[in-house]
Amino acid sequence: xxxxxxxxxxxxxVNDFTVNDLKFVTEFRYWVEMDTVQLYDEYNIPMLLIxxxxxxxxxxxxxxxxxxxxxxxxxxxxxxxxxxxxxxxEIMNISDNGWDSVNYLVRDIESEDRFKFYCNDIEVIAIExxxxxxx
Numbered sequence: 001x002x003x004x005x006x007x008x009x010x011x012x013x014v015n016d017f018t019v020n021d022l023k024f025v026t027e028f029r030y031w032v033e034m035d036t037v038q039l040y041d042e043y044n045i046p047m048l049l050i051x052x053x054x055x056x057x058x059x060x061x062x063x064x065x066x067x068x069x070x071x072x073x074x075x076x077x078x079x080x081x082x083x084x085x086x087x088x089x090e091i092m093n094i095s096d097n098g099w100d101s102v103n104y105l106v107r108d109i110e111s112e113d114r115f116k117f118y119c120n121d122i123e124v125i126a127i128e129x130x131x132x133x134x135x
Contacts, residue, residue, distance in 0.1 A: 003093070005123035010065060013127060014056045019091050022065065025084035025115075027051035028077065046072040048117070053083070053130065064130045071101050071120035078114040087111055091122065 010017050028050055035043035048069040055062050087110035095103040107116040 003122075004067075004091070005121070007124055009124045009127050010054070010063075013063065014054065014060065016057060017054070020089050021054050021056060022052040022089050023055045023086055024053035025050055025079075025086065026053060026064070028079075028084075030072070030075070045070060046075075048072045048075070048119070049125070053132065054127070062130045062132055063127050065127045066125040068123045068125050069104075069106065069117070069119040069121070070123070073102065073118045075117040076113065076115065077117075084115065086115070094118075 007017075014021065028048070030046070030048050033045040033047055035041065035045065038044075050067055050069070052065045052067065053062055054065045086108045088108060090105075090107055090109050092105045092107075093103065094105050101120045102118045104119050104122060105116070106119060106122075108114065
């Protein structure tokens with residue numbers, strides 16, 4: 001399991017959680033936290049907030065999980081229709097590769113050309129029970 005801040009917010013509700021339990025994307029928000037007045041300054045921080053639908057392995061309710069990704073790069077997203085379905089979601093720690101400010105590769109393995117990015121930091125922001133009908 002990658003080093004995700006506030007992961008205990010999820011594991012308190014779903015003790016056998018894996019990132020592959022994140023099955024759908026319902027909201028996707030990209031922005032840049034501006035540190036200086038220069039638009040292309042290396043001190044500006046690309047941010048990404050994604051709301052996922054978490055479907056536990058056991059009989060349990062679905063959850064809406066908000067996760068924030070910091071210092072996002074090489075973002076690839078192809079979406080159409082309604083929610084984005086994830087086939088085999090993965091967050092891989094690549095900090096040993098020696099890339100500056102890149103610790104994680106985030107992707108849907110089976111649809112990597114449609115959903116993939118790199119980031120430096122990951123934090124769970126919120127989790128709440130969802131009453132959506134899935135299926």
